[in-house]
Structure formats: structure tokens, C-alpha cells
């Protein structure tokens with residue numbers, strides 16, 4: 001690793017990697033097959049239900065350059081960018097706090113390095 005560079009860990013997150021939630025996966029696949037995908041979707045559920053990893057795996061499938069019938073390829077440039085949480089069309093919004101000494105209102109993008117690190121260590125973030 002080069003000095004000063006930031007190592008980006010990867011998750012390898014495909015729908016098939018998410019345990020359970022087969023009913024939700026079936027609904028997501030129906031939407032993709034029908035070509036009618038809502039512009040926004042809320043993934044909600046109890047802690048440990050896998051809602052965040054499932055949402056990311058679904059986003060990866062939607063943006064995959066070589067999607068399969070049931071999942072993303074996991075290997076194309078788009079999948080690799082989603083896997084590293086660096087895809088330019090994948091936007092994250094989460095609550096943040098102002099760092100000590102900062103006077104401007106912070107945004108989620110200012111915490112992406114910490115978010116990526118936390119997410120790669122525990123994709124459930126719980």
C-alpha cells in the first residue's frame with residue numbers, strides 16, 4: 001500500500017450473499033422483471049434483518065452492467081464500485097455530527113471514510 005493512500009475494503013455483496021429475506025428478494029426481482037421500479041424504496045425491519053446489506057445488494061443489481069436473471073454479476077466495473085461504496089450513482093445519507101472545531105454544518109459525504117470503514121466491518125451497522 002502506498003504511503004498516504006486509503007485502503008478500501010470490499011464486501012462482495014450480492015443478493016445471493018444475503019441470508020433469508022427470500023420474500024423480499026422475490027418482490028424486488030418482480031419489480032425488475034416488470035421494468036417498473038419505484039424511484040424510491042424504503043428497506044425497513046428489525047435490527048439484524050439485513051435491510052441495509054439487502055438494499056446495497058439490490059442497488060448493485062440495478063446498476064450492474066451484466067446483470068443476471070436473479071442477481072448482479074459481482075464482477076463488472078459498476079459492481080466493483082458499489083462493492084467499494086464508491087459508485088458515483090450510489091448516494092448515502094445518514095445522520096452526522098459536527099466534528100470538534102468545525103463551524104460549518106456537516107454532510108454525510110464528509111463522513112464517508114468512517115462510514116465505509118464501519119460498514120465493511122459490520123454491514124448491518126447495528
Ligand SMILES: [Zn+2]
Nearest residue numbers: 064073076079
Ligand atoms: Zn455487475
